[in-house]
Amino acid sequence: MATPLPVLVDVDTGGDDALALLLAMASPALEVRGISCVAGNCGLEQVVTNTLRLLDGIEAPPVPVAAGMDRPIVDAGLPPPALHGSDGMGDLGLPGPRRRALSMHAVEFLRDALTEAAAPLTLICLAPLTNIAMLLRTYPQVGEKIARLYAMGGTYAAPGNATPAAEFNVRCDPEAAAIVLQSGLPVTLYPLDPFVQVRITREEAEAMTRAAGAGARIAGGIALHYCRYFGADFSLIGDAGTVAAVIDPEGASTVRSPVRVELTGGATRGATIFDRRLWAAEEAEDGFSEIEVVTGVDAPRYRRLMAAALGVEDMLGD
Numbered sequence: 044m045a046t047p048l049p050v051l052v053d054v055d056t057g058g059d060d061a062l063a064l065l066l067a068m069a070s071p072a073l074e075v076r077g078i079s080c081v082a083g084n085c086g087l088e089q090v091v092t093n094t095l096r097l098l099d100g101i102e103a104p105p106v107p108v109a110a111g112m113d114r115p116i117v118d119a120g121l122p123p124p125a126l127h128g129s130d131g132m133g134d135l136g137l138p139g140p141r142r143r144a145l146s147m148h149a150v151e152f153l154r155d156a157l158t159e160a161a162a163p164l165t166l167i168c169l170a171p172l173t174n175i176a177m178l179l180r181t182y183p184q185v186g187e188k189i190a191r192l193y194a195m196g197g198t199y200a201a202p203g204n205a206t207p208a209a210e211f212n213v214r215c216d217p218e219a220a221a222i223v224l225q226s227g228l229p230v231t232l233y234p235l236d237p238f239v240q241v242r243i244t245r246e247e248a249e250a251m252t253r254a255a256g257a258g259a260r261i262a263g264g265i266a267l268h269y270c271r272y273f274g275a276d277f278s279l280i281g282d283a284g285t286v287a288a289v290i291d292p293e294g295a296s297t298v299r300s301p302v303r304v305e306l307t308g309g310a311t312r313g314a315t316i317f318d319r320r321l322w323a324a325e326e327a328e329d330g331f332s333e334i335e336v337v338t339g340v341d342a343p344r345y346r347r348l349m350a351a352a353l354g355v356e357d358m359l360g361d
């Protein structure tokens with residue numbers, strides 16, 4: 044088997060961040076070297092609690108968890124979206140946590156993890172990009188230790204979700220998103236376009252809550268929470284799709300495109316503007332940076348990946 048890819052994961056756990064962590068922790072293709080937490084789907088303290096409870100719930104081996112920024116760089120932050128439940132993670136009633144976070148700030152943790160790594164690491168960012176922007180501004184030298192930065196955020200051709208124009212993670216901290224996406228580092232963005240493609244049906248979620256594995260039961264509970272909240276017969280794997288795109292890039296269609304984050308707009312603040320003009324110049328416009336964008340994914344393939352990681356191939360098919 045190939046050597047697992049060493050990754051750092053930045054989260055605002057978050058029901059769908061929890062699904063992403065379940066996939067990342069279970070996948071033999073990844074070695075999770077640490078988890079950094081940031082305010083987003085809920086307040087920072089709750090994000091940390093949720094992350095630790097989740098790791099306890101699957102009896103994960105010790106993995107460093109660090110608390111980072113408790114608010115965006117400029118804005119006061121968006122109110123926690125009600126869809127994630129009152130605890131931000133589907134109100135599953137998980138006990139604990141028993142394990143603890145590091146006493147070190149997440150930005151310092153990320154710096155050390157990158158600096159001390161023998162080879163560049165992959166960053167998987169599933170939340171407002173506040174921690175990562177602070178890291179790049181404070182310790183720009185770590186840029187050379189980032190092999191690739193995957194970020195869930197923005198929209199390519201899809202509408203927004205936090206506002207008509209903007210996706211939640213980018214709208215939460217547009218300045219941070221601008222710093223990271225326009226950094227010139229190797230970035231792959233996983234926007235709302237593929238985010239909404241990979242589903243778990245209500246029936247599958249119900250079956251998963253009775254699975255043998257704790258991870259599958261938790262994932263089923265989270266998916267069921269979203270089905271109930273939206274009164275829908277399906278839920279999304281959401282952030283977990285970004286992890287799937289790291290594990291299995293062949294399942295994703297990508298384009299290379301110049302991007303810029305709208306900072307000054309009113310209704311458009313936090314929108315990701317891609318230069319999709321047919322006649323776009325060879326060179327990116329001023330202020331735009333070229334990144335890779337996932338425009339679509341092979342949903343059955345990523346469902347199979349998720350099912351295999353959770354050991355529920357019989358419950359989560361094509």
Ligand code: BDR
Pocket residue numbers: 057058059060084124169170195204210211212281282
């Ligand atoms: C993103 O916002 C959060 O609500 C989710 O966890 C995901 O990272 C989707 O817009």
Ligand code: CA
Pocket residue numbers: 054055056057059060084169170282
């Ligand atoms: Ca998230």
